[in-house]
Amino acid sequence: MENSDSLSIRSMEEQTNLRHGQIEKVLKLLSVESPAPVIKDGSRWVRTPVPYKMDHARITHLTGQRVQEWQEVKKYLDNTNCKMTFLRRALDDLDPTPCGKCSSCLGQPVINISVDPTLAHRAGTFLKHAEMVITPKAQVAANAFLDYGFRGNLPQKLRAQEGRVLSRWGDAGWGKMVANNKHAGRFSDELVEAIAEMIQQRWQPNPAPQWVCCVPSRYHSELVPGFAQRLADRLGLPFVDAVSKIKDNQPQKGQQNRFHQCRNLDGVFAVTQPYEGQAVLLVDDIVDSGWTLTVIAALLQQAGSGLVYPIALASSSVKDS
Ligand SMILES: [Zn+2]
Numbered sequence: 505m506e507n508s509d510s511l512s513i514r515s516m517e518e519q520t521n522l523r524h525g526q527i528e529k530v531l532k533l534l535s536v537e538s539p540a541p542v543i544k545d546g547s548r549w550v551r552t553p554v555p556y557k558m559d560h561a562r563i564t565h566l567t568g569q570r571v572q573e574w575q576e577v578k579k580y581l582d583n584t585n586c587k588m589t590f591l592r593r594a595l596d597d598l599d600p601t602p603c604g605k606c607s608s609c610l611g612q613p614v615i616n617i618s619v620d621p622t623l624a625h626r627a628g629t630f631l632k633h634a635e636m637v638i639t640p641k642a643q644v645a646a647n648a649f650l651d652y653g654f655r656g657n658l659p660q661k662l663r664a665q666e667g668r669v670l671s672r673w674g675d676a677g678w679g680k681m682v683a684n685n686k687h688a689g690r691f692s693d694e695l696v697e698a699i700a701e702m703i704q705q706r707w708q709p710n711p712a713p714q715w716v717c718c719v720p721s722r723y724h725s726e727l728v729p730g731f732a733q734r735l736a737d738r739l740g741l742p743f744v745d746a747v748s749k750i751k752d753n754q755p756q757k758g759q760q761n762r763f764h765q766c767r768n769l770d771g772v773f774a775v776t777q778p779y780e781g782q783a784v785l786l787v788d789d790i791v792d793s794g795w796t797l798t799v800i801a802a803l804l805q806q807a808g809s810g811l812v813y814p815i816a817l818a819s820s821s822v823k824d825s
Pocket residue numbers: 585586587588589602603604605606607608609
């Protein structure tokens with residue numbers, strides 16, 4: 505820390521486990537206070553002598569207003585009398601007459617909500633083939649991998665290949681089944697089939713993977729390996745339990761920015777037995793920031809494996825805003 509009163513956003517990410525976008529928002533809010541407790545100096549932020557006090561009264565007031573608006577909307581939805589009358593009263597019209605056009609006045613829905621079952625089936629099939637690309641990470645956070653020694657841009661030969669994720673967590677394609685299965689403790693054979701079909705019929709990575717391994721977990725030690733083993737059987741490839749967890753860490757999904765996502769993985773995994781020079785499928789259940797797959801892919805290739813193709817059942821990532 506060069507000067508504790510002046511920090512770049514990147515060094516704030518190290519100091520606080522907050523998303524990059526959140527840090528930017530907070531700084532923006534603070535800098536328009538008058539007088540402001542922080543000011544921008546080039547690319548760095550500097551504290552001023554102004555102490556900052558949170559305006560709790562204003563926060564309470566605004567929150568109360570939002571709750572009230574939300575309750576109004578609920579009342580509108582529950583209201584069985586004329587919808588337009590409800591709206592006009594809300595806008596201080598003291599003597600509204602029923603409109604004769606809304607669903608309450610007509611006694612039936614205004615819009616036809618029946619769905620053509622053929623269309624619904626086609627939509628379902630579309631969603632079940634709506635896998636997404638996992639884009640491998642390249643640039644690691646500075647000062648995060650003190651143990652593994654990864655710095656700056658990962659060399660090409662340690663980077664993962666483009667991967668695939670079958671669904672979004674909880675979506676109407678496979679995502680719902682992934683979520684339910686995860687809570688029940690076993691991923692179904694239907695998901696094995698869905699991933700195998702995706703790999704063999706649509707993705708077709710080239711050169712083709714020759715073996716399968718997976719991301720280990722200490723708490724659900726059978727869930728992902730069991731799935732990866734069945735997927736390997738289905739693909740006719742050997743499954744090797746090649747990655748082990750050698751250090752406890754915090755749940756990766758609680759890490760809010762790149763520094764913490766990287767730091768939380770430093771020294772956590774060790775690779776034991778890769779097939780020399782052979783391309784491999786690296787299986788995980790849920791992919792969030794993608795750093796876990798990135799780090800294990802680098803370790804596998806460092807230990808002599810061939811190309812690494814990451815693959816996951818569902819994505820839970822929320823884009824930073
Ligand atoms: Zn009406």
